[in-house]
Amino acid sequence: MRDELKTILVTAGVIIEKKKVLVTQRMEGAPRGLLWEFPGGKVKEGEDPRKALQRELKEELDIDVEVGKILEAVFHTYPEYPILLLTYRCRIKKGVPKPIGCHDLRWVGLEELNKLSMAPADEPIRKHLITAKR
Numbered sequence: 001m002r003d004e005l006k007t008i009l010v011t012a013g014v015i016i017e018k019k020k021v022l023v024t025q026r027m028e029g030a031p032r033g034l035l036w037e038f039p040g041g042k043v044k045e046g047e048d049p050r051k052a053l054q055r056e057l058k059e060e061l062d063i064d065v066e067v068g069k070i071l072e073a074v075f076h077t078y079p080e081y082p083i084l085l086l087t088y089r090c091r092i093k094k095g096v097p098k099p100i101g102c103h104d105l106r107w108v109g110l111e112e113l114n115k116l117s118m119a120p121a122d123e124p125i126r127k128h129l130i131t132a133k134r
Contacts, residue, residue, distance in 0.1 A: 007075075007082045011053040012040035013090035014071055014125065020107040021129065023116065024060065027103050031080060034103060036116040038087060038125055041101075049086050057090070060101030064094040072128050076121035085121045 015022040024039040026032055041056035043049050050067040057065050068089035075084050099105045108116065110130050118126055 005081065007084050009043040009049065010040065010083045010085045010121075011043055011049050011056065012038035012085055012087045012122070012125065013053055013057055013065060013067070014038055014087055014129070015065070015090045015092060017092070017107070020109055021113060022097060023106055023108055023113065023118075024099065024102040025104040025106075026119065027101075031078070032119045034117075035119045036106075037119040037122045039097075039102070039105075040087075050088065053088060053090070061097040061105065062095050062100055063092050063097050065090040066093050072125050074121055074124045078121070083121055085125075087125050 013022075022039060023036045026035050026037060028034055039057055039060055040053055041060065043052040047055075053067050054065055057063050068091065070086060071089050072087040073084065074087070075082065097105055106112075113126055114130055
């Protein structure tokens, strides 16, 4: 199997406070730059996905989180490689999110979430959140 076809394991956190969900905007020069997504990142070889999510949220947003149960698993093929995105409910234990490893961040209600340009792999998660609230 060619390396570029190896599935990359990625995590994302769904953090909801006061009926708003935290989303981050990808860096301008990155693949899918300036699209919105649920914060998280790649899982390193041999790393536990929950620990990876805690590490990524600390690096990208300077927050400590408690990772809860899995919300959604999404398989998506990007031009570069396929990903398996594991999405978990999270709760901030310490810190206030700051856009360190992302272009921007926002707390949005479901109506605004529905209007954002999201990364394709994050679409099923957005749909899940919007459908679950109806």
